[in-house]
Amino acid sequence: MNALLKVEGLRKAYPGVVANDDVSFQVGRGEVHALLGENGAGKSTLVKMVYGLVRPDAGQMTLGGEAYAPGNPNEARQSGIAMVFQHFSLFEALSVAENVALGMENPPPMRALAARISEVSQAYGLPLDPARRVGDLSAGERQRVEIIRCLLQDPKLLIMDEPTSVLTPQEVSVLFETLRKLKAEGTSILYISHKLEEIRALCDGATILRLGKVVASCDPREKSARDLAEMMVGTELATPAPRDHELGDVALALDAVTVASGAAFGASLRDVSLEVRRGEVLGIGGVAGNGQDELLAVMSGEVTLAADRVHLHGKPIGTVGPNARRALGVLAAPEERLGHAAAPDMSLVENAALSAWVRMGMVRRGFINWGKARKYAEHVIAEFDVRTPGAGSAARSLSGGNLQKFVIGREILQKPDVLVVNQPTWGVDASAAASIRQALLDLAADGAAVVVISQDLDELMEISTRFAALNEGRLSEPRAAAGLTIDEIGLMLGGAEVAHA
Amino acid sequence: MDFGSINPVLLIASLMVASTPILLAALGELVTEKSGVLNLGVEGMMIVGAISGFIVAVETGSPALGFVAAAFGAVVLSLIFGVLTQLLLSNQVATGLGLTLFGLGVSALMGQGYVGIRPPSSPRWEFFGLNELPVVGPILFNQHGVVYLSLGLVIGVWWYLRTTRSGLILRAVGESHEAAHALGYSVLGTRFAAIAFGGACAGIGGAFLSLVIVPQWTEGMTAGRGWIALAIVVFASWRPGRVLLGAYLFGGVTVLQLNLQAAGIAIPVELLSMSPYLITILVLVVISSDKRRAAALAPASLGRTFHASS
Numbered sequence: 187m188n189a190l191l192k193v194e195g196l197r198k199a200y201p202g203v204v205a206n207d208d209v210s211f212q213v214g215r216g217e218v219h220a221l222l223g224e225n226g227a228g229k230s231t232l233v234k235m236v237y238g239l240v241r242p243d244a245g246q247m248t249l250g251g252e253a254y255a256p257g258n259p260n261e262a263r264q265s266g267i268a269m270v271f272q273h274f275s276l277f278e279a280l281s282v283a284e285n286v287a288l289g290m291e292n293p294p295p296m297r298a299l300a301a302r303i304s305e306v307s308q309a310y311g312l313p314l315d316p317a318r319r320v321g322d323l324s325a326g327e328r329q330r331v332e333i334i335r336c337l338l339q340d341p342k343l344l345i346m347d348e349p350t351s352v353l354t355p356q357e358v359s360v361l362f363e364t365l366r367k368l369k370a371e372g373t374s375i376l377y378i379s380h381k382l383e384e385i386r387a388l389c390d391g392a393t394i395l396r397l398g399k400v401v402a403s404c405d406p407r408e409k410s411a412r413d414l415a416e417m418m419v420g421t422e423l424a425t426p427a428p429r430d431h432e433l434g435d436v437a438l439a440l441d442a443v444t445v446a447s448g449a450a451f452g453a454s455l456r457d458v459s460l461e462v463r464r465g466e467v468l469g470i471g472g473v474a475g476n477g478q479d480e481l482l483a484v485m486s487g488e489v490t491l492a493a494d495r496v497h498l499h500g501k502p503i504g505t506v507g508p509n510a511r512r513a514l515g516v517l518a519a520p521e522e523r524l525g526h527a528a529a530p531d532m533s534l535v536e537n538a539a540l541s542a543w544v545r546m547g548m549v550r551r552g553f554i555n556w557g558k559a560r561k562y563a564e565h566v567i568a569e570f571d572v573r574t575p576g577a578g579s580a581a582r583s584l585s586g587g588n589l590q591k592f593v594i595g596r597e598i599l600q601k602p603d604v605l606v607v608n609q610p611t612w613g614v615d616a617s618a619a620a621s622i623r624q625a626l627l628d629l630a631a632d633g634a635a636v637v638v639i640s641q642d643l644d645e646l647m648e649i650s651t652r653f654a655a656l657n658e659g660r661l662s663e664p665r666a667a668a669g670l671t672i673d674e675i676g677l678m679l680g681g682a683e684v685a686h687a
Numbered sequence: 688m689d690f691g692s693i694n695p696v697l698l699i700a701s702l703m704v705a706s707t708p709i710l711l712a713a714l715g716e717l718v719t720e721k722s723g724v725l726n727l728g729v730e731g732m733m734i735v736g737a738i739s740g741f742i743v744a745v746e747t748g749s750p751a752l753g754f755v756a757a758a759f760g761a762v763v764l765s766l767i768f769g770v771l772t773q774l775l776l777s778n779q780v781a782t783g784l785g786l787t788l789f790g791l792g793v794s795a796l797m798g799q800g801y802v803g804i805r806p807p808s809s810p811r812w813e814f815f816g817l818n819e820l821p822v823v824g825p826i827l828f829n830q831h832g833v834v835y836l837s838l839g840l841v842i843g844v845w846w847y848l849r850t851t852r853s854g855l856i857l858r859a860v861g862e863s864h865e866a867a868h869a870l871g872y873s874v875l876g877t878r879f880a881a882i883a884f885g886g887a888c889a890g891i892g893g894a895f896l897s898l899v900i901v902p903q904w905t906e907g908m909t910a911g912r913g914w915i916a917l918a919i920v921v922f923a924s925w926r927p928g929r930v931l932l933g934a935y936l937f938g939g940v941t942v943l944q945l946n947l948q949a950a951g952i953a954i955p956v957e958l959l960s961m962s963p964y965l966i967t968i969l970v971l972v973v974i975s976s977d978k979r980r981a982a983a984l985a986p987a988s989l990g991r992t993f994h995a996s997s
Contacts, residue, residue: 259871275866277859279987289870290861
C-alpha cells in the first residue's frame with residue numbers, strides 16, 4: 187500500500203513521564219487506521235504531534251512522501267490534515283457556521299459558507315442547520331459540526347480522537363457510514379478508540395501502543411476483540427463474572443417521581459417508578475439527555491421530593507438530603523467527573539473526605555481527621571489502581587479514566603447499601619473498565635443494591651440483573667437482562683411511548 | 688422652582704458630552720471582556736489617560752496630541768495588566784483592582800505640577816454652518832470630535848465583532864480558550880490586543896474628561912466613572928448598542944439632576960446625586976432580566992486564566 191503518512195521514531199517526554207518513545211507507524215491512502223491503547227498509553231500525545239499541537243523531541247514524519255513537521259495546527263490543516271477532538275473543540279455561544287469558519291483557513295463569506303455547510307451536510311447524510319447555536323445541539327449534532335468543519339477542507343487525513351464515546355448507537359452507525367464514504371473517496375482516517383468492536387468493524391489496520399511504545403500492529407479484522415484488548419493491556423483480561431447469589435428485599439424504591447429539569451437542556455422526569463433489590467444490579471440505558479442526571483439526583487438526594495416518593499427499606503426518605511442519605515447508606519457517583527463527582531482543584535484527600543466523611547467517621551466535633559482521610563484516599567488509590575503521583579494531587583491533574591476509578595472506588599469502599607452510578611466507565615480503558623464492573627458486581631453480590639445508569643449497552647448487558655430504558659424522562663418497565671435481544675433493547679430505548687400505549 | 692430654565696436641546700447636547708468618557712471606557716472594556724479578560728482597572732486606566740493627555744496637551748499646546756498621549760499612557764498601564772495576568776498568570780480580579788489603585792496613585796504623582804492650569808481648548812466641529820440649524824444643529828453638528836469618535840466606535844465595535852474574521856476569533860477566544868488554542872489561534876495575542884484596545888479607549892475617555900468636560904486636572908477626577916463603565920458592560924449583556932444606551936442614560940440622568948439641582952427642586956441633593964447610578968442600573972437590570980439569554984451572552988471564559996498545556 188502506498189503510504190500517506192509515515193511516522194518514524196517519534197519521541198516526546200514530559201517532566202517525569204515519556205509519553206511517546208520511538209513510535210513508528212504508517213497510514214496508507216484510503217486506509218482507516220486505528221490507534222489502540224489504554225488510558226495514558228500516549229495516543230493523544232501522538233496525534234497532537236501529527237496535528238502540530240505538540241512538537242516531538244525526536245523523530246520525523248513524512249506526508250505524501252515529503253518531510254512534514256507542522257509547527258502549529260494551521261500548518262497541519264494547510265498540509266491537508268484535519269482533526270475531530272475527543273472533547274469537542276466547539277464554541278457553544280457561536281452558531282454552527284461561525285464554528286465551522288473558525289476551523290477553516292480561508293473561509294468564504296458567511297452566507298456562502300452557510301450554503302456550503304448545508305450542501306456538504308446533505309451529501310454526507312449529516313443534516314445540520316448552519317444558523318443554530320452550538321449550545322442548543324445534541325452531542326451527535328455537535329460532532330457533525332466538527333466533522334463538517336473538517337470535510338470542508340477536503341482533508342487527505344482525518345484524525346478522530348474517540349469520536350463515538352458520546353454518541354448513541356444510531357449516531358454511531360450514521361458516523362460509520364460517513365467514514366466509509368470518505369474512505370471510498372480516498373481519504374485516510376486515523377481512528378482512536380477504546381471500543382474494540384468498532385475498530386474491528388471499521389478499520390483496515392491498527393497500531394497498538396502501551397506505555398508510549400508500539401507493541402504490535404495488526405489487521406483488526408483478523409483478531410478478536412479479546413485479542414486486541416490483551417495486546418493493549420499486555421496481560422490476560424479478566425471478564426467480569428457475575429456470582430450466583432439470591433436477591434434480597436427491595437432496598438430503594440421510587441414511586442411515580444415527576445421532576446422538572448433544572449438544566450437548560452435537560453429532560454424532566456415523568457412518572458418514574460422503580461425498585462431495586464439487595465444483590466441486584468439494575469441497568470438503566472438510554473441516550474444522554476433523557477433524564478439520566480435528574481434520575482441520579484433524585485436517588486442521591488440532590489433533588490428532594492415529597493417524603494413518600496422515595497423509600498429506603500420501606501422508610502420514606504424523599505425529603506432527606508445527600509449527606510443524611512449517605513449516612514443511611516445511599517451513595518452516588520455522578521457522571522460529570524470534574525465539578526460534580528470531584529472538586530477539580532482540591533486534592534484527592536480532600537475529595538475523598540468530601541464524600542466519605544459521613545460514613546467513614548472522619549469528622550469529630552466538627553474537625554476533620556486528615557490522617558484518616560489521607561489513609562482512606564490512599565486505600566482507594568491502591569484498591570482501584572488509580573495512577574497518580576500521590577493522594578495530594580489535585581483531582582484536575584488526573585486523566586479522566588484514573589479520576590473515574592477514584593470516584594467510583596471512593597463510593598464502593600464505603601460499603602454502601604445502595605449505590606447509584608452514572609456512566610461508571612466513561613472514558614476508562616478496557617482493563618480498568620473491567621475491574622470497575624467487577625467491583626460493582628462484587629458489591630451487589632455482597633448484598634448491596636446497585637443502579638447503573640449508562641449509555642454503553644454492552645456494559646449494561648454484561649452486568650445488569652434487570653434492564654430498563656430511559657426515554658424523554660420516562661422509564662420503561664424493567665425486564666430481566668438475561669435473554670434480551672438487541673432488537674428488544676432498541677425498542678425499549680426508542681419506544682417508551684410504544685410500551686405505554 | 689423653575690423648570691423653564693431647563694432647555695431640552697441643550698440638555699441632550701450636554702448629556703452626549705457628559706456620557707462620552709463612560710461610553711468610551713465601556714466600549715473598550717466590552718472588547719476586552721469579549722476576549723475573556725476581566726480588567727477591573729478601567730478607573731485606573733481612565734485617570735492615567737486623563738493626566739497623560741492633560742500634560743501633553745499643556746506642554747505641546749495641541750489637544751489632539753494630548754488624546755494620542757492619553758491613549759498611549761493608558762495602553763502602557765493596560766499592558767502591565769496584560770503581562771501580569773496573561774504571562775505571569777496572576778488573578779485577574781486582584782490585578783485589576785491593583786491596577787486601579789496604582790493608576791490613581793501614579794496619576795496624582797504625575798499631575799503634581801498641573802493643578803489649577805487650564806489646558807488648551809479644543810474646538811467643537813461646526814460642519815460648515817450646519818450647527819446653526821435649530822434643534823439638530825447643537826445636538827448632531829456641534830460636538831467635539833471625540834464624541835463622534837465614540838459614536839463611530841459603537842458601530843465599529845458592533846460591526847467588528849459581528850462580521851469580521853478577527854472579531855469572530857476574538858469572541859471564540861473569550862468563549863473557550865482551550866478550543867481556540869486547539870484550533871491553532873493565538874489566545875495570548877488576541878487577548879493582549881483586546882486589553883490594549885480597552886486601555887486606549889479608557890485613556891481617551893479619561894482625557895476627554897480632563898481636556899474637554901472639566902477642563903482641568905484634579906486628583907481622582909474620574910470619580911468612579913470607570914466602575915460605572917464596568918457595570919454598564921455587564922448589564923448591557925456585552926452588546927455595543929446597549930452600552931450606548933446605558934452610558935447615555937447615565938450621562939443623561941447626571942446632567943438632568945444637575946439641572947434640577949440648579950432649578951432648586953425640592954428633592955434632597957443627596958437623592959438627586961445618587962439617581963444616575965440607581966436609574967442606570969435599574970433600567971439595565973430590567974432589560975437584561977432574562978437570565979438564560981444573559982448567561983448565553985456572557986463570554987464563557989471570562990476571568991479564567993489560560994495556560995497552554997504543551
